[in-house]
Amino acid sequence: MNPIRYERRQYTTGNTPIEKLDRLSKALGGPTISIKRDDLLGLTAGGNKTRKLEYLVADAIKQGADTLITCGAVQSNHCRLTLAAAVREGLACQLVLTEPETGYNPLASGNHLLFHLLGAEKIKVIPSDGDMLAAMEELAQALKKEGRKAYVIPVGGSNEVGSLGYMACAEEIEQQTWETGTPFDYVVTATGSAGTQAGLIAGFMARQSNTKVIGVNVSRDRATQEAKVLELLHATAETVGLTGEILPSAIRCEDQYVGPGYALPTDEMIEAVQLLARTEGILLDPVYTGKAMAGLIGMIRQGQFTKEDHVLFLHTGGSPALYTAPHLFLSENK
Numbered sequence: 001m002n003p004i005r006y007e008r009r010q011y012t013t014g015n016t017p018i019e020k021l022d023r024l025s026k027a028l029g030g031p032t033i034s035i036k037r038d039d040l041l042g043l044t045a046g047g048n049k050t051r052k053l054e055y056l057v058a059d060a061i062k063q064g065a066d067t068l069i070t071c072g073a074v075q076s077n078h079c080r081l082t083l084a085a086a087v088r089e090g091l092a093c094q095l096v097l098t099e100p101e102t103g104y105n106p107l108a109s110g111n112h113l114l115f116h117l118l119g120a121e122k123i124k125v126i127p128s129d130g131d132m133l134a135a136m137e138e139l140a141q142a143l144k145k146e147g148r149k150a151y152v153i154p155v156g157g158s159n160e161v162g163s164l165g166y167m168a169c170a171e172e173i174e175q176q177t178w179e180t181g182t183p184f185d186y187v188v189t190a191t192g193s194a195g196t197q198a199g200l201i202a203g204f205m206a207r208q209s210n211t212k213v214i215g216v217n218v219s220r221d222r223a224t225q226e227a228k229v230l231e232l233l234h235a236t237a238e239t240v241g242l243t244g245e246i247l248p249s250a251i252r253c254e255d256q257y258v259g260p261g262y263a264l265p266t267d268e269m270i271e272a273v274q275l276l277a278r279t280e281g282i283l284l285d286p287v288y289t290g291k292a293m294a295g296l297i298g299m300i301r302q303g304q305f306t307k308e309d310h311v312l313f314l315h316t317g318g319s320p321a322l323y324t325a326p327h328l329f330l331s332e333n334k
């Protein structure tokens with residue numbers, strides 16, 4: 001990837017750290033596990049969307065937009081970070097949120113509280129099965145009538161522009177491992193709207209790296225998620241002019257850790273969040289990284305890695321949602 005060809009805003013100073021998780025590795029008796037702390041990326045409370053937004057917002061500014069419009073769930077980390085990027089750039093930001101099954105609570109905390117604190121210009125709530133893209137287009141048209149110009153960012157910031165952020169992350173990981181001399185055999189990440197996984201795979205392909213990416217699904221079944229990643233990987237590869245065959249076998253998405261559905265808790269997720277907190281003092285979230293870590297733990301217990309393997313867990317952020325679910329983690333009798 002030639003970074004000069006793509007305009008990029010910078011929201012993080014330097015690289016995010018890669019830390020060894022010796023206590024976790026020992027507790028699991030498994031491979032050497034390290035963690036890439038993308039929860040420490042810049043903008044409000046960090047997380048993977050910050051990398052995507054560096055490219056998306058640069059594109060928005062280049063196109064002369066004065067307002068960012070995006071969408072997601074009531075606890076969307078992507079909405080929080082898009083809004084934070086807008087604040088940083090002096091742009092306005094409007095959000096489309098889907099109503100949860102349990103109904104919309106205008107006083108919901110976590111990311112939803114931050115939408116208010118960071119000053120979203122408008123929050124439009126639509127039914128859970130509503131058309132988010134159509135709702136965003138409607139907002140964009142209304143702004144156009146006022147002589148303003150909106151830039152619409154798809155759910156999760158996952159398109160071929162947003163994926164460039166994770167191509168850059170793969171490049172960063174390669175540079176960091178070059179310094180330590182120990183390349184990673186696997187990177188394990190949560191996978192949802194697919195931009196993180198597609199970008200990482202494209203980035204490792206561009207570097208001709210042997211590091212394999214394993215996505216742990218947070219919502220869909222394996223075949224659907226793998227097809228989604230493949231489609232975005234093709235689009236990203238075309239955008240950056242990556243040559244070389246893309247084999248569907250480059251894509252692996254594990255769906256055994258989703259549980260009853262998106263954002264619905266599982267016992268494995270609760271165990272994973274507690275284990276990382278109690279072995280390493282690192283906070284995960286209940287929707288994405290908790291399930292991804294449950295996947296890593298499950299794969300280790302199934303013997304899917306050797307003791308000699310070096311595995312990098314990508315911490316994609318999301319901790320504001322942790323504080324919306326105290327009932328899952330409060331220990332009784334203490």
Ligand SMILES: Cc1ncc(COP(=O)(O)O)c(C=O)c1O
Nearest residue numbers: 077192193194195196288316318
């Ligand atoms: C904290 C967190 N981790 C992981 C993901 C999944 O990343 P992607 O949507 O790029 O697949 C998201 C997406 O919203 C997220 O908020």
